[in-house]
Amino acid sequence: xxxxxxxxxxxxxxxxxxxxxxxxxxxxxxxxxxxxxxxxxxxxxxxxxxxxxxxxxxxxxxxxxxxxxxxxxxxxxxxxxxxxxxxxxxxxxxxxxxxxxxxxxxxxxxxxxxxxxxxxxxxxxxxxxxxxxxxxxxxxxxxxxxxxxxxxxxxxxxxxxxxxxxxxxxxxxxxxxxxxxxxxxxxxxxxxxxxxxxxxxxxxxxxxxxxxxxxxxxxxxxxxxxxxxxxxxxxxxxxxxxxxxxxxxxxxxxxxxxxxxxxxxxxxxxxxxxxxxxxxxxxxxxxxxxxxxxxxxxxxxxxxxxxxxxxxxxxxxxxxxxxxxxxxxxxxxxxxxxxxxxxxxxxxxxxxxxxxxxxxxxxxxxxxxxxxxxxxxxxxxxxxxxxxxxxxxxxxxxxxxxxxxxxxxx
Amino acid sequence: xxxxxxxxxxxxxxxxxxxxxxxxxxxxxxxxxxxxxxxxxxxxxxxxxxxxxxxxxxxxxxxxxxxxxxxxxxxxxxxxxxxxxxxxxxxxxxxxxxxxxxxxxxxxxxxxxxxxxxxxxxxxxxxxxxxxxxxxxxxxxxxxxxxxxxxxxxxxxxxxxxxxxxxxxxxxxxxxxxxxxxxxxxxxxxxxxxxxxxxxxxxxxxxxxxxxxxxxxxxxxxxxxxxxxxxxxxxxxxxxxxxxxxxxxxxxxxxxxxxxxxxxxxxxxxxxxxxxxxxxxxxxxxxxxxxxxxxxxxxxxxxxxxxxxxxxxxxxxxxxxxxxxxxxxxxxxxxxxxxxxxxxxxxxxxxxxxxxxxxxxxxxxxxxxxxxxxxxxxxxxxxxxxxxxxxxxxxxxxxxxxxxxxxxxxxxxxxxxxxxxxxxxxx
Numbered sequence: 001x002x003x004x005x006x007x008x009x010x011x012x013x014x015x016x017x018x019x020x021x022x023x024x025x026x027x028x029x030x031x032x033x034x035x036x037x038x039x040x041x042x043x044x045x046x047x048x049x050x051x052x053x054x055x056x057x058x059x060x061x062x063x064x065x066x067x068x069x070x071x072x073x074x075x076x077x078x079x080x081x082x083x084x085x086x087x088x089x090x091x092x093x094x095x096x097x098x099x100x101x102x103x104x105x106x107x108x109x110x111x112x113x114x115x116x117x118x119x120x121x122x123x124x125x126x127x128x129x130x131x132x133x134x135x136x137x138x139x140x141x142x143x144x145x146x147x148x149x150x151x152x153x154x155x156x157x158x159x160x161x162x163x164x165x166x167x168x169x170x171x172x173x174x175x176x177x178x179x180x181x182x183x184x185x186x187x188x189x190x191x192x193x194x195x196x197x198x199x200x201x202x203x204x205x206x207x208x209x210x211x212x213x214x215x216x217x218x219x220x221x222x223x224x225x226x227x228x229x230x231x232x233x234x235x236x237x238x239x240x241x242x243x244x245x246x247x248x249x250x251x252x253x254x255x256x257x258x259x260x261x262x263x264x265x266x267x268x269x270x271x272x273x274x275x276x277x278x279x280x281x282x283x284x285x286x287x288x289x290x291x292x293x294x295x296x297x298x299x300x301x302x303x304x305x306x307x308x309x310x311x312x313x314x315x316x317x318x319x320x321x322x323x324x325x326x327x328x329x330x331x332x333x334x335x336x337x338x339x340x341x342x343x344x345x346x347x348x349x350x351x352x353x354x355x356x357x358x359x360x361x362x363x364x365x366x367x368x369x370x371x372x373x374x375x376x377x378x379x380x381x382x383x384x385x386x387x388x389x390x391x392x393x394x395x396x397x398x399x400x401x402x403x404x405x406x407x408x409x410x
Numbered sequence: 411x412x413x414x415x416x417x418x419x420x421x422x423x424x425x426x427x428x429x430x431x432x433x434x435x436x437x438x439x440x441x442x443x444x445x446x447x448x449x450x451x452x453x454x455x456x457x458x459x460x461x462x463x464x465x466x467x468x469x470x471x472x473x474x475x476x477x478x479x480x481x482x483x484x485x486x487x488x489x490x491x492x493x494x495x496x497x498x499x500x501x502x503x504x505x506x507x508x509x510x511x512x513x514x515x516x517x518x519x520x521x522x523x524x525x526x527x528x529x530x531x532x533x534x535x536x537x538x539x540x541x542x543x544x545x546x547x548x549x550x551x552x553x554x555x556x557x558x559x560x561x562x563x564x565x566x567x568x569x570x571x572x573x574x575x576x577x578x579x580x581x582x583x584x585x586x587x588x589x590x591x592x593x594x595x596x597x598x599x600x601x602x603x604x605x606x607x608x609x610x611x612x613x614x615x616x617x618x619x620x621x622x623x624x625x626x627x628x629x630x631x632x633x634x635x636x637x638x639x640x641x642x643x644x645x646x647x648x649x650x651x652x653x654x655x656x657x658x659x660x661x662x663x664x665x666x667x668x669x670x671x672x673x674x675x676x677x678x679x680x681x682x683x684x685x686x687x688x689x690x691x692x693x694x695x696x697x698x699x700x701x702x703x704x705x706x707x708x709x710x711x712x713x714x715x716x717x718x719x720x721x722x723x724x725x726x727x728x729x730x731x732x733x734x735x736x737x738x739x740x741x742x743x744x745x746x747x748x749x750x751x752x753x754x755x756x757x758x759x760x761x762x763x764x765x766x767x768x769x770x771x772x773x774x775x776x777x778x779x780x781x782x783x784x785x786x787x788x789x790x791x792x793x794x795x796x797x798x799x800x801x802x803x804x805x806x807x808x809x810x811x812x813x814x815x816x817x818x819x820x821x822x823x824x825x826x827x828x829x830x831x832x833x834x835x836x837x
C-alpha cells in the first residue's frame with residue numbers, strides 16, 4: 001500500500017453525561033466544542049488542517065439536519081473552501097470516516113486531517129429513538145413495527161451463544177457491572193455518577209426490566225449526546241509537528257493496523273451462514289485478525305487493553321472470544337477469571353465502553369480511537385492501564401454488519 | 411477517632427436531603443439507618459432513595475426506624491450521623507441532646523444545615539460532641555448536584571475534619587468545598603445575594619421580564635425567580651433572615667426581604683409547593699406572573715429583545731464568547747440590567763474570597779460551589795466570557811462597583827472549553 005505511517009496527534013471528547021437537547025443546542029454546537037477542545041488538547045494549528053471527515057449515523061432523523069461537513073467550515077474563517085466529507089455506517093460511522101481519512105493520507109493527498117464523530121440522540125423519546133436505530137438493521141424485514149428491534153436482535157446473539165455453547169446470563173450482568181465500574185473512573189463517562197452493582201445488574205426488578213428477548217435495561221448501552229474530535233497526520237507532518245512542539249516522534253501513537261469487513265445486513269442470515277464455523281460472527285473475527293496481521297500482533301495477548309463495541313452485554317460477550325481471549329463459546333471464563341477487569345490480564349473497556357461511557361452512535365468509533373490514544377500516551381487518568389503500548393478497538397455497525405478493528409500503538 | 415465508615419445513621423430521613431444523602435451511602439453498600447419521627451416517615455425516605463438510585467437493591471443496606479424505638483440501637487452502631495432534621499435551632503438542639511445520650515464516643519456528627527450557626531447548634535453539648543461536630547452541606551438533588559460544603563467550628567478536631575472531607579470525596583463522590591464557619595457558607599451567600607437583587611428589580615420590571623433578562627442563557631440551569639419558586643419563598647425568607655442576622659459585608663442591606671414577598675408568604679403563595687409563587691399555572695396550561703404592585707397575577711407579556719434573542723441563538727450554536735460580546739455591546743436599559751447582574755455576581759463572589767472560603771483557595775472554592783451546587787456558570791467563567799480580568803475591572807469601574815483586589819491581582823482566567831459550554835443554556 002502506498003504511503004507511510006499514520007499518526008494520531010490527540011483530540012477531545014465532550015462530556016457524554018450532557019444532554020445537549022436540554023441545553024437547547026444545535027448539533028453543530030457539539031461539533032464546535034469538540035473541535036475547540038481538540039485545539040486546547042493538542043498543538044494543532046487550524047491553518048494546517050487540510051480536510052475534515054465527519055462520522056454521523058442519523059442527524060437527518062434525530063435533528064432534521066444533513067450536510068454536517070458544512071458546519072465545520074464555520075468554525076474558523078480559514079476553513080472556507082476546505083474539503084469536508086461525511087460518512088454513515090450506523091454505529092461504525094466514525095470508524096469508517098477514520099478509514100477514509102487514513103486512505104487520503106496514505107494516498108498523499110492530505111497530511112493533516114480532522115476527524116469528528118458526532119451524534120445528538122436525546123432529541124426524541126426512547127420509542128422513536130429505537131425506531132431510528134432500527135434503520136441500522138434491514139428495516140422492513142427486521143425492524144418495522146417492532147419496538148426496540150435492535151436490542152432484540154442483540155438478544156438473539158445471546159440466544160445463539162446459549163444454543164451453541166450455553167450462556168449463563170449472570171456473566172452478562174458481570175459485563176455490565178464492570179463497564180459501569182470503569183466508567184466511574186472516567187470524567188467523560190455518561191454513567192459515572194449512577195448507581196450500579198452486580199446484584200442490580202443480575203436482578204430483574206421494576207428498575208431493571210426485560211426490554212426485549214433476554215436483554216434487561218442494564219444490558220444496554222446508553223442513549224447519548226456526544227462528539228469527539230481527533231487528528232490524523234502523515235509521518236512527515238508529524239515529524240515537523242514534534243520538532244516544532246518539543247515532542248518526540250516515538251512518543252506519538254500510530255494506527256498500526258486495521259481490519260474492515262461487511263457482513264450481510266440481516267442478522268438471521270449471518271447466523272445461518274456461520275453454522276458449523278468456529279465463530280458466530282466470522283466477519284467480525286476476520287476484521288480483528290486482519291488488524292492483528294497488519295499491525296504485527298500475534299494474538300490478543302500482545303495487546304494491553306481493548307476498547308470494544310458493547311452496545312449490549314451480548315456484543316461484549318461475543319467480542320471476548322472473537323478477539324481470542326478464550327476459545328469460541330468460552331467467554332465466560334475470561335469474565336470469571338477477572339481477565340477483562342481494569343486490573344486484569346487484558347482489560348476490556350477501561351473507559352466504561354458504550355454501556356458505562358455512553359454511545360452517541362456516530363461518535364463511538366472516534367471515541368474508541370481517542371481512548372486508545374490516551375492509553376498509549378499514558379493520559380487516561382484514573383482509567384489508565386499501566387504502561388499500555390498497544391490497544392485494539394472494535395467498532396460495529398448494525399448487527400455486526402460493518403466491523404472495523406484498529407490497533408493503536410507506538 | 412473513627413477511621414472507617416461502616417454504618418451511618420440519618421436523622422430526618424423522611425426529608426429530601428436526609429433520604430437522598432442516606433441513599434448515597436447505601437449505594438456504596440454501606441449500612442444506613444433511616445430514622446425519622448415515625449417509621450412511616452423513614453419508609454417514605456427509603457422510597458425516595460430507591461427512586462434516586464433507580465434500584466430496589468439498595469434497600470437491603472437500609473434499615474428504617476423511628477426515634478422512639480430505634481435511635482438507641484442505631485446511634486450505638488453508627489460511625490457517622492447525618493443530621494437533617496428541620497431547619498430550626500431548637501429542633502436540632504433537641505435531637506442533639508438525644509444523640510448525646512446514645513451515640514458511641516467519637517461518632518462524627520454532620521449537620522446539613524444551610525443557614526444556622528454551627529457554634530450555636532453545638533452549644534451545651536459535650537466536648538467530645540463538639541470535637542466531632544461539623545457541617546456537611548449537601549445540595550439538592552445530591553444525585554445530580556455534587557457539591558458539599560464542609561465547615562468545622564473552632565472546637566472541631568482537625569483530624570475528624572480531614573477524615574470527613576476525604577470520606578465525602580472518596581465514598582460519596584462529592585465535590586468537597588472547604589468553607590468558613592459562616593451561615594450560608596459560600597453558595598447560599600452568593601446565590602441569595604443575586605436572588606435578592608433580582609427580587610428587588612421585580613418591583614420595577616415584573617417577574618416575567620426579570621426571568622427573561624437573567625435567563626438560562628446568562629449561565630444558569632433555570633431562571634432565578636423560577637428557581638425561588640422551587641426553593642419555596644418560606645425557605646427563601648429563612649435564609650435571607652439568617653444571612654441578614656449572621657453576616658456583614660458591603661451588600662448587607664440587600665439581605666432584607668422586599669415587602670411584597672412578605673405579602674406573598676402571608677397569602678400562602680410560597681412557590682411550586684403551593685397554588686402559586688412568582689409563577690402560577692392556569693387551566694390553559696399557560697403561566698401567569700405575580701404582580702407585586704397589585705398582589706395579583708398578570709398574563710404573560712412574552713418579552714422579546716433583539717440582543718437577548720441574538721445571544722441565545724449564538725449560544726445554540728456553541729458561540730458563547732460571541733453571545734457575551736453581543737450583551738456587552740448592546741446599549742439599552744435592559745442590557746444594562748443584564749450586565750449589572752453579571753457584574754454583581756462577579757464582584758460579590760471575588761469580594762468573598764477570604765470571607766466565605768480561605769484566601770489560599772482563591773476563587774476556586776467559590777467557582778466550584780456555584781458550578782457543582784447550583785449549576786451556575788462559575789464567576790471566573792463569567793469573567794472570562796466578559797473579556798478577562800482587565801476588561802471586567804474596567805467594566806466594574808465604569809459601573810461604579812468597588813473592585814475586588816482579588817480580581818485585580820488574581821491570576822488571568824482562561825476557562826477550558828470542557829467546563830464552559832454546559833452552563834450556557836440557549837433559552
